[in-house]
Amino acid sequence: MLVADLVINGLIIGFLYALMAIGLSLIFGVLRIVNFAHGEFYMVGAYAYSLITLSSGISPWFALPLAFLAGSLVGLVSERLLVRPLYAGYANWGFMRDEYAVIVTFGLSLLLISLADKIIGPFSYRGPTLLPPSRIELGPFLLNGNRLLAAALGIAILAIAVGFVRYSYWGKQIQAVAQNRLGASLAGANVNVVSSLVFAISGGLAALAGALLAPFIAATPDVGLFPAVKSYVIVVLGGLGSIPGSIVASLLLGVVESLAAVYISYDYRDTFGLVVLIVVLLFRPQGLFGQKGREV
Amino acid sequence: MKPTGFIRKAMRRAASLSFAALATMLSAQAHEVQAADPIKIGVTLAMSPPGSVIQGTQLRDGLSIALKMINDQGGVLGRPVELIYEDTQGIPEKARAAAEKLITKDGVVAITGEHQSSSGLAAIEVAHRYHIPYLNSNAWSDAIRSKGYPEVFNPGNYNTRVALAVAEVMANLKLKRIVAIAEKTDYGIGLAELIRDLLKERSPGTEYSYITVDRAGKDFLPVILPLRANPPDAIVQLLLPPAAYIMINQLHEQGVAPSNKTWLYEASGVADYPDFWKNVQDAAKGMLTFGLYHPEMPLLPLGKSVAAAYQAGTNRPLNRLMFQGADSLFLIVEAIKTAGSTKPDAMIAALQKTEWVGTRGTVTFSNEKGFKFQQWLNVPYVTLQVTKVNQPIDEMQLVQGPGKPLDPAKLTKAK
Numbered sequence: 224m225l226v227a228d229l230v231i232n233g234l235i236i237g238f239l240y241a242l243m244a245i246g247l248s249l250i251f252g253v254l255r256i257v258n259f260a261h262g263e264f265y266m267v268g269a270y271a272y273s274l275i276t277l278s279s280g281i282s283p284w285f286a287l288p289l290a291f292l293a294g295s296l297v298g299l300v301s302e303r304l305l306v307r308p309l310y311a312g313y314a315n316w317g318f319m320r321d322e323y324a325v326i327v328t329f330g331l332s333l334l335l336i337s338l339a340d341k342i343i344g345p346f347s348y349r350g351p352t353l354l355p356p357s358r359i360e361l362g363p364f365l366l367n368g369n370r371l372l373a374a375a376l377g378i379a380i381l382a383i384a385v386g387f388v389r390y391s392y393w394g395k396q397i398q399a400v401a402q403n404r405l406g407a408s409l410a411g412a413n414v415n416v417v418s419s420l421v422f423a424i425s426g427g428l429a430a431l432a433g434a435l436l437a438p439f440i441a442a443t444p445d446v447g448l449f450p451a452v453k454s455y456v457i458v459v460l461g462g463l464g465s466i467p468g469s470i471v472a473s474l475l476l477g478v479v480e481s482l483a484a485v486y487i488s489y490d491y492r493d494t495f496g497l498v499v500l501i502v503v504l505l506f507r508p509q510g511l512f513g514q515k516g517r518e519v
Numbered sequence: 520m521k522p523t524g525f526i527r528k529a530m531r532r533a534a535s536l537s538f539a540a541l542a543t544m545l546s547a548q549a550h551e552v553q554a555a556d557p558i559k560i561g562v563t564l565a566m567s568p569p570g571s572v573i574q575g576t577q578l579r580d581g582l583s584i585a586l587k588m589i590n591d592q593g594g595v596l597g598r599p600v601e602l603i604y605e606d607t608q609g610i611p612e613k614a615r616a617a618a619e620k621l622i623t624k625d626g627v628v629a630i631t632g633e634h635q636s637s638s639g640l641a642a643i644e645v646a647h648r649y650h651i652p653y654l655n656s657n658a659w660s661d662a663i664r665s666k667g668y669p670e671v672f673n674p675g676n677y678n679t680r681v682a683l684a685v686a687e688v689m690a691n692l693k694l695k696r697i698v699a700i701a702e703k704t705d706y707g708i709g710l711a712e713l714i715r716d717l718l719k720e721r722s723p724g725t726e727y728s729y730i731t732v733d734r735a736g737k738d739f740l741p742v743i744l745p746l747r748a749n750p751p752d753a754i755v756q757l758l759l760p761p762a763a764y765i766m767i768n769q770l771h772e773q774g775v776a777p778s779n780k781t782w783l784y785e786a787s788g789v790a791d792y793p794d795f796w797k798n799v800q801d802a803a804k805g806m807l808t809f810g811l812y813h814p815e816m817p818l819l820p821l822g823k824s825v826a827a828a829y830q831a832g833t834n835r836p837l838n839r840l841m842f843q844g845a846d847s848l849f850l851i852v853e854a855i856k857t858a859g860s861t862k863p864d865a866m867i868a869a870l871q872k873t874e875w876v877g878t879r880g881t882v883t884f885s886n887e888k889g890f891k892f893q894q895w896l897n898v899p900y901v902t903l904q905v906t907k908v909n910q911p912i913d914e915m916q917l918v919q920g921p922g923k924p925l926d927p928a929k930l931t932k933a934k
Contacts, residue, residue, distance in 0.1 A: 225748045232740055277797065345572035347761040349768070349798040356801060358774055365747070367772050439768065440737040441761055441798055445568045449737050484741030489732065490703075492741060 224363060229481045231364060235374040237477025241470045242377045242432040243450040244457040245384060246425030252464030253401040253421045256309065256324035260301065261429055262451025263335035268294045268430025269442035270343060273350035283351050287376075287434050294430020295423040301331055302422035307415065332447075339444040350437035373435040380431060384424065385466060393420060401464065429454075456496045460503055462513025471511055475499065557601035558594070558861055560851055561621030562632035563614055563642055569735045570609020571759040573792050574634045574840055578656055579604070581844025582632065584828045595852045596859070602848075603627060607638050614638030618645035628861040629654065629854075631847040634840070635759075636660035636706035646670045652854070652866045656847040657840060660705045661713070661890035670863070672870050673894040674850055674882050675843050676811055678706070680898060681786055682713035684809050684919075685755055688784060688902060690722040691927050694752035699729035700742065700766060701757035707731065710757050710786065734762045739769050747775050753782040763789050764798035767806070777805030777933035785809065790903065791838040791912050803905045805933030807918070810901045812839035812879075814913040816921045821849070822878030836911055842878045850875060850882065904930060 247261045271293035275286045305327045309320060357368030388394040399407035400417045408414045432450065433442070440446065457476055461468025476496045484492040503511060562582060564575035582602060590599050603625050605617035614633065621627045622645065630646055631654035633639040639658030646653035647668040655663055657675040664673055689697055699714060701707035711729035718727050730742055746754065754776045758766055767785070770776045776783035785808040789795055795803075814837075818826060825845045826837050851866075853875050858865035871893070875882045884893045902919035903912070919925040 225745060228744050228748070229741070232744065236738065236740075340567055345567050346576075346794045347764060347798055348794075349764065349800070351800075356772070365774065369772070439765075439772070441764060443568055443761055445735075446737070448735075481741055485745055489730070489741055 225485070226482070228364060229485055230478055231366065232370075233478035233481030234474055235366075235370050235477070236481070237474035238374045238377040238381070239432055239436060240450075240453050240457060240477055241381055241473035242435070243429055244454040244461075244469045244473055245381060245466055246428040247454045248458045248461065248464060248466055248469040249388070249397075249421055250425050251458060252466070253397055254306070254309075254418060256306065256321070257328070257455070258422075258425070259325060259328040259451075260331040260335060261425070261454055262447030262449075263332050264294050264298060264426040264429035264447070265433040265450045266335065266339060266442065266444070266447035267297050267426070268433030269350070269437045269440075269446055270339065270348065270433075271430065272434035272437045273348040273442045274343070276351050277348060283353050286350070287431065290434035291427040291431050294433070295427035297335075297430075298422040298424075298426020299419055301328075301426070302419050305331060306422065307418065332451075336444045336447070343444075345444060347441035347443045348437075349441035350434070352438040369438060373439075376435060377432070380428070381470065384428060387424075388466065393417070397421060452493070453496070456500050460496075460500050460510055462510030465510070465512040465514075468510055468512030555598065557599045558596070558855065559601050559603055559625055559627045560848065561618070561625060561627035561630040562602050562604045563607050563617045563621070563630060563638065564604060564632045565609040565635060565638070566604070566606040567608050570607060570635055570638075573760055573794055574657065575606075575632075577792070577838055577840035578632055578634055578844035578847075580829060580833070581825070581841035581846075582848050584825055584832070584841070585845040585848040588824065588828070589848070589852050595855050596861075600848075600852060604632075607633075607635070607642075609635045609638055611637045611641035615641040615645055618642040622646075622649045622651050627651070628863075629851045629866065631851060632656050632844070633658050635704070636663065636709070637704045639663050640705055643668055643671050650863050652851065652863060652870060654847045654851055656843050658706070660709045662705060662709060664890045664892045664894050665888075667888060667892050669867055669871075669893075671893060672850070672873075672884055674846050674877070674884075675895075676788075676898050676900070677890060677894055678710045678713050679890050680900065681710060681788075681809055682717050684900060684902060685714050685784060685786055686717035686721045687925055688807065688919075689718060689725065689753060689755075691925050692753070692782065692930070694722075694725055694782075696726045696751040697728075697753045697755060698746060698751045699727070699755040699757055700739075701729050701731050702734040702759060702762060703731040704734060706759075707734075707757045714755065729757075732758070732762070732766075734758065736762055737765060739766055740773070743769055743773050743775055746770075746781075747773050750775060750778070750780045752780075753784060755784045755786055757786050759787055760789055760792060760794070761798070763787055764795075767799050768802045771802035777803075779932050782807060782932070788839070790905065790915070791836065793835045793838070796909050801908050804908055805931070806905045807930075808903050808905065808915075810839075810903050810912065811898065812837060812842065812912065813901045813903070813917065813921065815917060816879060816899050816901070819876055819878060819880070821876065825878050836913075846877045846879075846882065849877065906931065 250258050268290040271290040272286045276283050352369040359366045359368050396412045396417050399412050457472045461472035479495050483495040566575050594600050607614040607617050629652040634657035636658040653671045655673045659678045661678045699711045701711040715727050783806045788809050788811050790808040854866045854869040857869040882895045885891045885896050899921040903915040904918050906916050918929045
């Protein structure tokens with residue numbers, strides 16, 4: 224019974240991990256850079272949700288899309304001001320490109336944490352739950368109603384995001400740029416708009432994850448650290464740039480951590496995901512769903 | 520016409536007298552500048568995560584109030600007092616570096632403010648090495664006292680006191696199985712082990728165990744779900760915010776505690792923190808809590824002045840950390856006054872003989888070895904039960920008043 228409880232809760236948290244990680248996967252898949260400020264997009268969403276609901280008293284259901292917008296805006300501004308120079312003079316960057324991306328996104332992470340600490344303050348803010356506190360009995364299992372709802376919303380949002388990328392006009396442009404930026408540009412795609420869109424979506428999805436988890440994990444300036452670390456593990460485990468891979472990896476991580484923390488050791492809870500990552504990469508260096516490739 | 524010998528002598532004498540007068544005037548001015556130099560006192564606090572910022576803020580409030588009161592009365596020894604703050608983030612390495620910097624670079628005559636035991640344990644080594652008085656405002660670990668450093672004085676609460684309170688409540692409730700959830704720090708583990716030892720004496724039939732968790736953790740479900748599968752009779756919570764709030768919420772969310780099967784005892788005294796209800800909301804209803812301040816505790820005249828100044832400056836309820844912060848600074852200044860000097864030996868000797876009427880009681884420092892060393896032993900405390908959401912401290916059910924035994928008839932199991 225406990226095993227089943229842990230698996231179900233692992234899956235619930237896994238879907239929320241997927242929401243955090245999918246944006247990072249999208250950025251890497253399209254722009255080929257790792258965004259070290261991804262955890263702070265999550266933080267922006269957690270704060271936006273908590274502060275809007277606590278200060279204005281509006282329904283948390285209205286605060287969710289506002290949190291998405293806040294995350295998207297931060298993503299958009301970050302891309303426009305910090306990341307665009309990376310591919311504006313694309314051909315000239317050479318070996319410095321990745322280093323620039325690391326430095327500038329890491330710096331952005333520190334800046335956002337410090338701004339939150341100084342402007343909002345270092346205290347924690349817990350957003351209200353979407354529903355009144357409830358426990359749902361599903362057969363022998365007792366589940367928290369709000370966590371179940373958060374996971375369900377996470378699944379719905381993931382489905383919309385995947386559908387958008389796969390079938391919509393802008394989604395196809397995203398896919399084209401992901402395949403070949405220069406080629407897509409020559410074919411008429413507005414690559415700068417696509418890049419901005421990717422960052423906006425990524426920021427918005429991470430912020431939504433923060434908002435959905437804010438009732439359970441209060442917003443603090445450093446709250447983005449844990450989803451950031453999880454997201455990097457998930458993205459590599461699932462295969463860099465693979466959205467289905469990120470989703471599967473998230474669920475795997477959620478369940479493994481949940482079971483191992485109880486049956487092996489809670490103290491090393493965060494290391495089990497890394498162990499799984501190492502084992503998978505030993506046998507599949509491209510990750511679960513990634514593709515092997517070679518650059519010349 | 521050249522001056523004659525007599526005139527030259529007179530001119531030389533006049534010049535010498537002028538220089539002497541000028542030198543005297545300048546040295547008198549210099550002496551005046553030195554006499555007006557502020558007395559610097561260092562303060563180490565967590566002002567950013569992962570430390571407990573809410574504790575740091577409340578202590579700082581109390582220190583600021585005390586500073587103003589002291590300087591409004593002319594300071595001490597004719598000199599104003601200046602506080603120099605350092606942010607330790609609750610990290611021992613930073614606390615050690617902060618203490619080092621305050622002593623060697625800023626030239627402080629004493630250090631105070633610390634509220635996190637791991638940081639305190641690191642910083643007292645520096646204070647001991649440089650032989651500088653260290654007033655431990657709120658780090659509870661008994662290990663800080665047991666070191667026996669003559670420089671370290673403890674006017675705040677200590678783990679054994681809390682463990683006694685917890686053991687008394689648990690023994691009174693006659694519980695079969697208790698689980699403590701402690702943060703993985705010197706405070707958390709130290710207190711968990713003290714509770715174990717005291718329960719063995721006072722309630723030998725009670726099964727007790729403790730689990731340690733990372734204070735920076737965000738999701739404690741892997742710890743909570745096994746407790747839901749096999750609920751104990753009581754859970755004792757030994758975490759500081761924000762982890763404390765997350766734990767309380769998740770215990771409630773999973774229906775573990777407080778419940779009609781399981782008591783929840785919050786031993787860190789966080790119920791009087793200004794952000795407690797914002798973060799915990801309905802999860803704390805039915806919770807028992809250890810408290811170091813309650814309106815039923817007699818406030819002495821100094822305490823009333825401090826309370827009035829605090830409420831004039833903020834609209835927050837009174838809390839014990841604010842009083843502890845104020846007491847720490849007042850004690851240092853009192854020691855300087857008694858010693859007539861800022862020399863470490865003189866200040867330490869004065870502190871050792873302290874019998875000072877503070878905000879909440881008369882502070883004296885024991886000279887018994889072990890956890891009682893240079894500790895104010897009679898820190899007043901209470902045990903409270905939360906009966907309503909958003910309930911202020913003064914409306915919580917007082918199940919154990921200051922200096923009184925627990926009244927089990929006042930305890931109510933959660934539904």
